Amino acid sequence: MTEHTTSRSAGEFTPGGPPSCPELISGLASIVDRYDVLLCDIWGVLHDGVAAHAGAGKALSSARESGRHVILVSNAPRPGSSVIAMLDGMGVPTSAHDGIVTSGDLTRAFLDERPGTKVVHIGPAHDRVLFDGLDIVMCDVEHADIVICTDLVDELTETPEDYREVLASIASRRLPLVCANPDIVVEHGDRLVWCAGSVARLYEEMGGEVIYFGKPHALIYAEAIRRAEAISGRAATKKRVLCIGDALHTDITGACAAGFDSLFIAGGIHAKELGAVNGAQPQLSALARLFPGAIRPSFVIEKLG
Template sequence: MTQIISALSEISDRYEALFVDLWGCVHNGVTAFPEAVAALQAYRATGGIVVLVTNAPRSRHEVAKQLVKFNVPEDAYDDIATSGDSGRSAMFQGAVSSKVWFIGQPHDQPFFEPLSLIDNPVDIEQVALEEAEGIICCGPFNPHADPSEMRGQFLYAKQKGLKLLCANPDIVVDRGETREWCAGALAQLYTEMGGESLYFGKPHPPIYDLARRRLAALKPGIADIGILAIGDGPHTDIMGAMGEDIDSLFITGGLARAETKTATNPDGAALNDYLAKENIAPQFSIGMLR
């Protein structure tokens, strides 16, 4: 059974490093949560290491720029591991071939910027669906439209045998008070229709491999038992941590705030019902990171 805590400081001395989700945990897509920022700053002041692990479909450098806009200070974290970087690495190694149909918005175009870490990278060309040999999906064309509007194009893509590289496995996020669809919803639909989707963010192994490399560059030798994963996504943050055998702290006041009846903290009975329904088992739970 999960332990409900009131502050990160109650358990933080058990861990040498944190893998911390961003959206719904540190910010809401508009601005930072001050208590979350303060908690991370306090943890780092004790010598702990904070690696932000996000399903953002962009590089860590682009995420860092975004964090400045959201008022998340640099002293709240040590490094960033992104689904975008994992996905870009796979793309430039030819995971979905060289001619790709891009699904996303103009602000997602940095996904295609060169990645110097890859030797002999594939030359990626964005083309129309009819000419494509693969699909890159950073998110819906319209994040407020039902993913089912893509069925026609996905049926054509599936019949052509195109693989879809999903740069963000999240299904939904809350931007302020507005819920938006993410790339994961499209990849899920494509898979349900018989297409093949490739994932590189939480809860899948590639992003955790990247996060561990980022952590090892900061302080070698930290074992998984010394890492705590923090996030609000039951099927990304918590299920991913379970798959990696890493302890987790579930932020109930994010995507599951209604189901867990979270005010300051979740209702115990509602939380346990929710965890059983979603088949997840975080070691700890808290309303919001603080």
């Protein structure tokens, strides 16, 4: 593919905008020629936890038709195969992606290397698919070697503070806590709900050891690039990789750490603080406040399309 050049480079400020404001774009098609590989978040980009965003699926499908490779990169604490089944059920087109890597995949690999590990699970019953086929022993805190946190048991009603007592018990035994979903919050329709990352953060504040799998940490990006290279048959070039996501502390931070360009979805979990609700464009002053330093995206769009 030939290098695409324009009069404005990736990450250059929007003319007339505040000095910390990245470039606002109207559609993925306006920049996609600059990239060979797209690493795309799922929750908040392809769907909002309730309904699929049809425009996002179409945009990624078009990118693939033009020769780009799309790997979905998710902090879902479940195997990628189960996430794909969920996306199929929501109507996200299979043409929108070449493959997927999840924090659940990485957590499974970690446990698979430790047969016989005694595990306490914090999370809802439907996340137990994470453990299917693994040689582990589910037990209580008193007998555990490690704690795996996939989510809050009831994300719609609970907060991290509801877990302080059990975390104190875990900390008293100095057990490491594996966070299989580093997200702090995520969209669920028109509201935000707490995720496993919020529980892990509290455990760290209490002096506990946390092992993270997923964004913004390096391993998930390395695995995503490995899969993209296996599909394309050639090495990926950093400047030709674009990360897409709606979360500053995972998607954008992880992209910056990896040295990749990023496209920030303003109408996701930060929508209210950016004024990007009901289809409105994000406010430039609010974007400048959200990205005051080096951790900022190359581009911003209200919704992926």
